[in-house]
Amino acid sequence: MYISYIDAQFMMLHTHMVQKPQLFGTTSSPFVLKDVCSPRHGRPLYVTTPIYYVNDVPHIGHAYTTIAADVMARFWRFLGWPTWFSTGVDEHGGKVAQSAKTKGVPTQSYVDHMAEIFKSLVHVLDATPDEFIRTTEPRHHHAAQELWKKLEQKGQIYLGTYSGWYAIRDEAFYSKDEIQDGKAPSGAPVEWVEEPCYFFKLSSWQEKLLTYYRHNPEAIRPKERYNETISFIQSGLKDLAISRTKLSWGISVPTHIGHVMYVWMDALTNYITVLGYPDTENEHYQTFWPHSVHLVGKDILRFHTVYWPAFLMAAGLNPPAQVFAHGWWTRDGQKMSKSLGNALDPFSLVQHYGSDAVRYFLLREMRFGQDGDISENAILQRYHQELKNSLGNLAQRVLAFIHQFYPQGVQSLENSFLDQDHEALQTWGRRALPYLKYCIEQEDLYGYIDLLQTSVQHVNGYITRFEPWKLRSIPEKALFLSQGLYSLCVFLRDTALLFSVVLPKSMSVLLEQMGEQGNISKGSYLRVGAPLSQGPWPKPHPLFGSSEE
Structure with missing residues (x-):
């Protein structure tokens, strides 16, 4: 069994002890979601x-x-x-x-x-x-x-x-x-x-x-x-x-x-x-x-x-x-100013890279509160390594496989035995929510993104070891494969919901590719961990194209 862990740390949150959620391994949780995130406990x-x-x-x-x-x-x-x-x-x-x-x-x-x-x-x-x-x-x-x-x-x-x-x-x-x-x-x-x-x-x-x-x-x-x-x-x-x-x-x-x-x-x-x-x-x-x-x-x-x-x-x-x-931004190690001619125009950045990429880079490149440096190379690196090749790659490899071999979609097998990793994938979003809430309360926007991005990277590694393309040819593994694909899709859908606050455009597209409503409305946290939409789903296409587009 492939089990990898995100570094665990405990944080006191109100009267609850919140643990940074492990993606794989134990799914036991020291909090009750409804007590931490429900509207009746919400503060303005x-x-x-x-x-x-x-x-x-x-x-x-x-x-x-x-x-x-x-x-x-x-x-x-x-x-x-x-x-x-x-x-x-x-x-x-x-x-x-x-x-x-x-x-x-x-x-x-x-x-x-x-x-x-x-x-x-x-x-x-x-x-x-x-x-x-x-x-x-x-x-x-x-x-x-x-x-x-x-x-x-x-x-x-x-x-x-x-x-x-x-x-x-x-x-x-x-x-x-x-x-x-x-x-x-x-x-x-x-x-x-x-x-x-x-x-x-x-x-x-x-x-x-x-x-x-x-x-x-x-x-x-x-x-x-x-x-x-x-x-x-x-x-x-x-x-x-x-x-x-x-x-x-x-x-x-x-x-x-x-x-x-x-x-x-x-x-x-x-x-x-x-x-x-x-x-x-x-x-x-x-x-x-x-x-x-x-x-x-x-x-x-x-x-x-x-x-x-x-x-x-x-x-x-x-x-x-x-x-x-x-903090302040510098460009290529120099303070930005009109006299130096190195000031960055946010309109041009969005036109070149897209609003999601700019939003992601500015919050991911440095911890909120510290100073940071911005460069064209740094933007391209984040775009390709983390958006296109990590998050975009995960979505494409999972949804393209399902579209090709399970055109009617994958179904949850309610009475089947859940593999430990599959259970972790299906419950990860709800376990992550209180930690993400803590990050927002602490203005730790880097920490918010880091948890999501690290989890995506781990799941990309998990798929390589899960090998769904091989399991297809083993009849006795059909149930295991179906449940695994369903679990991967729950993780992907929940990640899209949680990432939508940073990447509203691309995550809306991802949700629609999974047959779900792309709009994130008030109280959408209830969609995290919910059953997936019934298939068939639309044909998927890459979320992040060339940064030159």
């Missing part, structure tokens, strides 16, 4: 990307965050649990006004055009947000101004004069200690600004923020970003300038003519605008805000883990449940 998920700044066209970082958020949202919907996924664009600030001026177009026309480009990126990536917000929308102006008024009512804002360094590229204020060689820590050029402005009493929230994070260490992930935030807060918080008088393109301060809200205070409010703020008693807000997960790049960590929770706490609102800051 509100996952957001940053709202992307429209001073320039989308880049690979925008695609990366959007895909990650989409995978999380798709999996939560797959479980049938309440889900809200929001993305959008930030259309205010000095950089945007500068970009419009450079192009010689009215600022509103410019942002309208750019918003459509960012919306089209969502579409080509096959992302499925429930909300696409623009900060020029009236509802957002209302929400941001109401937040300002709440802070003012609570005595958190005062009038002063700002004299210091400001980086238009970052839309951020910096202290003199942070400026080196005339540049901000990000490398952005800075300019000296002197103007009357309103300040938020950020300094008074230093100890309150430290106390909050000490009691909620999971509120910032990964751990190094938590440590970075704590270190920044401990270094001393200074009151924050939150209005500008030398800028007109933005949301007006509601109680003071001539002042425009600081773009970050404006932009961050989007996360509660889409939930109906200032009405915090509505069902939508009450359902999702306590379960908010902000996915952001590590370059905007400070705004999300210091300024944003301080604004909210000062207004009498709860801070976000979690902020997860992911």
Whole structure:
């Protein structure tokens, strides 16, 4: 008997001990599926990307965050649990006004055009947000101004004069200690600004923020970003300038003519605008805000883990449940930039490789939270070795064999004795679900893919040893062969369901080739481990063609 094992490790999940599922070998399981994944035990998920700044066209970082958020949202919907996924664009600030001026177009026309480009990126990536917000929308102006008024009512804002360094590229204020060689820590050029402005009493929230994070260490992930935030807060918080008088393109301060809200205070409010703020008693807000997960790049960590929770706490609102800051991409070992001419256009990548391949590569190439490098060779290698020659090969060799020799399909033999390996194949998907859920909860998207891909590789090896082409000629093995093929198909169908959150297009095609509904709807986890569709099935064709197509 061929028995291979995926490395086993135990994880505590709520009150259940979840074991990373072994593909072959014992099928005993330390969890009860209905207790871990059923809708009656489901909790909501509100996952957001940053709202992307429209001073320039989308880049690979925008695609990366959007895909990650989409995978999380798709999996939560797959479980049938309440889900809200929001993305959008930030259309205010000095950089945007500068970009419009450079192009010689009215600022509103410019942002309208750019918003459509960012919306089209969502579409080509096959992302499925429930909300696409623009900060020029009236509802957002209302929400941001109401937040300002709440802070003012609570005595958190005062009038002063700002004299210091400001980086238009970052839309951020910096202290003199942070400026080196005339540049901000990000490398952005800075300019000296002197103007009357309103300040938020950020300094008074230093100890309150430290106390909050000490009691909620999971509120910032990964751990190094938590440590970075704590270190920044401990270094001393200074009151924050939150209005500008030398800028007109933005949301007006509601109680003071001539002042425009600081773009970050404006932009961050989007996360509660889409939930109906200032009405915090509505069902939508009450359902999702306590379960908010902000996915952001590590370059905007400070705004999300210091300024944003301080604004909210000062207004009498709860801070976000979690902020997860992911890493940066380099290309062939170099930082991507326009000046180097090595920036990657996500639209071109999708056009060349397909959306599934881009989604897969970006989440598979590095662990979410770390930095990574992207190259044409790396994309091709992942495409050929893991999508085409592993997952695609498994589907084709199993379904082509069945189409040729079992044109009416394979049937489950309910009363037959199940070989241990066959039982493992048929139960693997349901045993894997709680572990995959744990991966999503931990933002371990690499781990999610790794379990599925490793299992596919093991099953490819198993087929080589199972040798169905030889068993066909042995009459006494007919029952064993039929049950084995059925078990392989259950594994393949379940893998397609579980992989669909990462590879929605190709897995839809695979399910249809097995006579099943290609659409993954709310609560589709119930299809995992269910009986297969009756044959005959359509003639199969390769899921992944040439990467040049």
